[in-house]
Amino acid sequence: MIPFKTLISIDKKAAMPVYQQIANGLINIIREGMIKPGTRIPSSREMAGVLQVHRKTIVAAYEELSAQDWITAIPRKEITVSKHLPELKPRSFRRTVNTASYNGSQANFFMRWREAASAPAEKQRFRLVINDGFPDARIAPVDNLLRHYRLFLKKTYQEGFIMHGDAEGSANLRSAIASFLSDTRAIHSGNNNILITRGAQMAIFIAARMIIKPGSSVIVGEPSYSIANMIFEHFGAKLIKVPVDENGIDVDAIEKICKKKRPDLLYVIPHHHHPTTVTLSADRRMKLLDIIRNHKLPVIEDDYDYDFHYNRTPILPLASADHNGYVLYIGSITKSFASSVRIGYLLAGSEFIWQAARLREMIDIRGDVLMEEAMAILFKNGDMQKHLKKAVKIYQERRDSFCSMLESELGNITRFTTPAGGMSVWVQFDKKYTVSVVAKKLAGKGLFMGDGSFYNSGKVNYNAVRMGFASLNKKELEEVGSILRGIR
Amino acid sequence: MIPFKTLISIDKKAAMPVYQQIANGLINIIREGMIKPGTRIPSSREMAGVLQVHRKTIVAAYEELSAQDWITAIPRKEITVSKHLPELKPRSFRRTVNTASYNGSQANFFMRWREAASAPAEKQRFRLVINDGFPDARIAPVDNLLRHYRLFLKKTYQEGFIMHGDAEGSANLRSAIASFLSDTRAIHSGNNNILITRGAQMAIFIAARMIIKPGSSVIVGEPSYSIANMIFEHFGAKLIKVPVDENGIDVDAIEKICKKKRPDLLYVIPHHHHPTTVTLSADRRMKLLDIIRNHKLPVIEDDYDYDFHYNRTPILPLASADHNGYVLYIGSITKSFASSVRIGYLLAGSEFIWQAARLREMIDIRGDVLMEEAMAILFKNGDMQKHLKKAVKIYQERRDSFCSMLESELGNITRFTTPAGGMSVWVQFDKKYTVSVVAKKLAGKGLFMGDGSFYNSGKVNYNAVRMGFASLNKKELEEVGSILRGIR
Numbered sequence: 022m023i024p025f026k027t028l029i030s031i032d033k034k035a036a037m038p039v040y041q042q043i044a045n046g047l048i049n050i051i052r053e054g055m056i057k058p059g060t061r062i063p064s065s066r067e068m069a070g071v072l073q074v075h076r077k078t079i080v081a082a083y084e085e086l087s088a089q090d091w092i093t094a095i096p097r098k099e100i101t102v103s104k105h106l107p108e109l110k111p112r113s114f115r116r117t118v119n120t121a122s123y124n125g126s127q128a129n130f131f132m133r134w135r136e137a138a139s140a141p142a143e144k145q146r147f148r149l150v151i152n153d154g155f156p157d158a159r160i161a162p163v164d165n166l167l168r169h170y171r172l173f174l175k176k177t178y179q180e181g182f183i184m185h186g187d188a189e190g191s192a193n194l195r196s197a198i199a200s201f202l203s204d205t206r207a208i209h210s211g212n213n214n215i216l217i218t219r220g221a222q223m224a225i226f227i228a229a230r231m232i233i234k235p236g237s238s239v240i241v242g243e244p245s246y247s248i249a250n251m252i253f254e255h256f257g258a259k260l261i262k263v264p265v266d267e268n269g270i271d272v273d274a275i276e277k278i279c280k281k282k283r284p285d286l287l288y289v290i291p292h293h294h295h296p297t298t299v300t301l302s303a304d305r306r307m308k309l310l311d312i313i314r315n316h317k318l319p320v321i322e323d324d325y326d327y328d329f330h331y332n333r334t335p336i337l338p339l340a341s342a343d344h345n346g347y348v349l350y351i352g353s354i355t356k357s358f359a360s361s362v363r364i365g366y367l368l369a370g371s372e373f374i375w376q377a378a379r380l381r382e383m384i385d386i387r388g389d390v391l392m393e394e395a396m397a398i399l400f401k402n403g404d405m406q407k408h409l410k411k412a413v414k415i416y417q418e419r420r421d422s423f424c425s426m427l428e429s430e431l432g433n434i435t436r437f438t439t440p441a442g443g444m445s446v447w448v449q450f451d452k453k454y455t456v457s458v459v460a461k462k463l464a465g466k467g468l469f470m471g472d473g474s475f476y477n478s479g480k481v482n483y484n485a486v487r488m489g490f491a492s493l494n495k496k497e498l499e500e501v502g503s504i505l506r507g508i509r
Numbered sequence: 510m511i512p513f514k515t516l517i518s519i520d521k522k523a524a525m526p527v528y529q530q531i532a533n534g535l536i537n538i539i540r541e542g543m544i545k546p547g548t549r550i551p552s553s554r555e556m557a558g559v560l561q562v563h564r565k566t567i568v569a570a571y572e573e574l575s576a577q578d579w580i581t582a583i584p585r586k587e588i589t590v591s592k593h594l595p596e597l598k599p600r601s602f603r604r605t606v607n608t609a610s611y612n613g614s615q616a617n618f619f620m621r622w623r624e625a626a627s628a629p630a631e632k633q634r635f636r637l638v639i640n641d642g643f644p645d646a647r648i649a650p651v652d653n654l655l656r657h658y659r660l661f662l663k664k665t666y667q668e669g670f671i672m673h674g675d676a677e678g679s680a681n682l683r684s685a686i687a688s689f690l691s692d693t694r695a696i697h698s699g700n701n702n703i704l705i706t707r708g709a710q711m712a713i714f715i716a717a718r719m720i721i722k723p724g725s726s727v728i729v730g731e732p733s734y735s736i737a738n739m740i741f742e743h744f745g746a747k748l749i750k751v752p753v754d755e756n757g758i759d760v761d762a763i764e765k766i767c768k769k770k771r772p773d774l775l776y777v778i779p780h781h782h783h784p785t786t787v788t789l790s791a792d793r794r795m796k797l798l799d800i801i802r803n804h805k806l807p808v809i810e811d812d813y814d815y816d817f818h819y820n821r822t823p824i825l826p827l828a829s830a831d832h833n834g835y836v837l838y839i840g841s842i843t844k845s846f847a848s849s850v851r852i853g854y855l856l857a858g859s860e861f862i863w864q865a866a867r868l869r870e871m872i873d874i875r876g877d878v879l880m881e882e883a884m885a886i887l888f889k890n891g892d893m894q895k896h897l898k899k900a901v902k903i904y905q906e907r908r909d910s911f912c913s914m915l916e917s918e919l920g921n922i923t924r925f926t927t928p929a930g931g932m933s934v935w936v937q938f939d940k941k942y943t944v945s946v947v948a949k950k951l952a953g954k955g956l957f958m959g960d961g962s963f964y965n966s967g968k969v970n971y972n973a974v975r976m977g978f979a980s981l982n983k984k985e986l987e988e989v990g991s992i993l994r995g996i997r
Contacts, residue, residue, distance in 0.1 A: 035692060036692055036693075036891070036894045036898075037692055037693060041822045044822060045695050045822075045825060048825055049695065049825075049829075052795070052798075052830050052831070053831070085821055085822055088820070088821045089791045089821065089822075089824050090790060090791045090792060091791055103791075103792070105792055106791075106792055106795050158662060159662075159663075163659070163662055164659065167655050167658065167659060170655065171651070171652065171655060174646060174647075174651055174847075174849075175647075204523060204524060204525055205524075205525060207533050207537065218873075219707065219872075219873035220873055220874060222871075222872070222873050222874045223872060223873045226871055226872050226873070248870060248871060248874070251867075251870075251871055252871045255868075255871060302578060303577045303578045303579055303594075304578060304591070304593055304594055307540070307594050310540075332576075333573055333576045333577065334529045334532060334533075334573055334577075336577055337533060337536055337537075341537075342540050343540070343541070359662075360878070361662075361877050361878045361879040361880070362877065363873060363874070363875075363876075363877060379739075380743075382736060382739075383710075383714055383736060383739055383740045383743060384707075384710070384711060384714050384872060385706075385707035385708055385710050385711045385714070385851060386708060386710045386736070386851070387851075388851075389849050389850065389851060389877070390848070390849045391849040392849070403524070406524045410524075
């Protein structure tokens, strides 16, 4: 008899019933080939003695094994491992070390990024965090949102509507967004022009997948949002990089490229370009609209930061003008609310949206229906608008405090421009201060800051970092200031 | 003077300040070419009279326009539309009807589905819903989950850790899932073998994208989960369809295919195959493991329904055996909890998971960090395990009631087998009763049921529907029964 006692581990405190633990243990033993098909196994009485459990427990385990066809029991005679099971060489899964012995179609692509990737994020927790530009969830009406979430949970079953939620997203939220966009951005759209996504990120992913094929060419800024670049290249596009200056992306350079050969896509971030936070100027916008129409140039307008302007009202999006349907407009509710509530949207013609929704269905069927319904309520009863008004005021103050702190603490070793909006400052460090080294120093003092590698594309090293000010309250800002002071 | 009064609409009750409404109105007028670059516009006093607002409001609007460089003001002399703006022909976005005048790389693919798609879902709400097999969120500890969610919202800022949540998903949830899988499925894995996704759906999407390239061949059951088929074809795979009988997918047929030429992927649903709900038998599993090892066949094991067995304990997954790293294992927390809480997971070798996480980052950066942390708590304090125990008991009762209701109300016009687990029954209707016609009839009585088209792949029409029993309580079941009675 093989040493069942050592091979089958029984934990009487475990959630899984003991008989089931025994059955699973025996299955493993059979599978690993330690008992061959047709071999007799101990009677329930014998086994109960060996494993020191009640005989009824073994009977239950054997019934289970028999039901699953692993063993064959001839009542009052013998119990054997079923004969029709194929024979296996003994070898356990738990002893195989490497489970990645295959090589998929994407392996090469990802290996490029593997090499470029910075060291895995430290697992330590930080007392303070300078992020890339996230909202402060503490000032958002999250309790209010969750209250509606719970109400909908109950309502939903009464009215039955959650069960067939659309891949396009909650119709209520889509219509709330349509009127919000009309009010704030002069974009006029209907429900069937809107796809709700998981944050603006999924909207970029979907739009890119719809347009790009291997060999496509995509114009992006230099620098630009690196995960968008990664998406475009992932789908096989060649990036054409165009300079970004203090007035945004270089529109003349775009025109020159279009005159030679029309690219398949332009990716543009008009408000608070990522990472440099500049705004595309009004005259460049007009010129860009001209180029779009003349050259029939499809555009992804990633306007994630529209709702946060401090010095003046935002410039209306390209999508609000006459663009002949070439502009796909992307916005973010995540940025207006809390990073954990990942809701964004994609605006386009209704046929495009229909197709995009089929793609979204493949990616994750639909969003969190209750969260979307709850969010729709916040828009409809005006709580979101009130929140935005308040948030803009608070973030403007935080921007001002943060920038004067930066000026006094790091003014002589960095360059930055106070951003006109958004949630972060683009800070370039003097050559003598390598951002990754600075970041390591700060980490030692309990302050997380990115090492800057996220913003470098290809060979350019900006030695810069986006410093998010929006989620730091007064006390935190003071602490950050006193830690930053230490790095000079 | 153009009729500013009719062209600029002012709503004093709107969230947007009046001066901003006027500024945006003027921008539209300029953009639409109604006033040309260099043209004089009315003084603030004149304009205030025309629009019937206070002069200060116009001054603010003009300051805004000037800051945005749309107009040029020579103090005490005149205000003109900026000369450097390019000239535009007047045409409004709002008047263009079709915004989908482009043709993306995916258009053809989606058009195939467009043709196959059934009529858009009715917008009406139903009193009762027979879904595809969803859990009943009313019996899940959702309040408990939301309580932890809110606690984390506060804690998070104190501890700073949310800001750099991993694309792999919450480390706490990954380790909770690792021990859950070890306890319930004898799968032994570590944090770096697990990627948290948005439901099992995203896990299928990501795994497929990692493995499939145009021209790949993928073995699937006939019938099989249609959205998975859609994903495989979307990425360019050719489907090889293999019969599914009452013991699951035909393993001999798989072997025959492998002997000719190894396919790139096998997609298998061992517990409660979608849509037919059959379980892959123990001996077929063993044989399949042999095939996987001998032919080095990569497999997606979609085990979304493992936690719901009523007649006996589940058969251990392929992933728990010795598979040499060829099995990618997918599970669902959504199914164990509530359809709106979309959390699933993908298990694989650590290098595969690292790459898959980069893909997930492109798709939606990361999940809802707070929800994942809250869910981890439910696993760690045993609330999830308690819930599952309770849910299995309730669903077993509901299955039994539902099947006897089916037998008595529709027994003579349908065929079905009581499923050993899961949340739905696969019900095939007699030819005389076309499912789509039945569905329409039921809709008229306030009961939603799918029209069956979702389960038909290619040319096969099963005239069948999955009837979800898990989310119908006793009262709802009675009502469903009395409505179903009416269709004979």
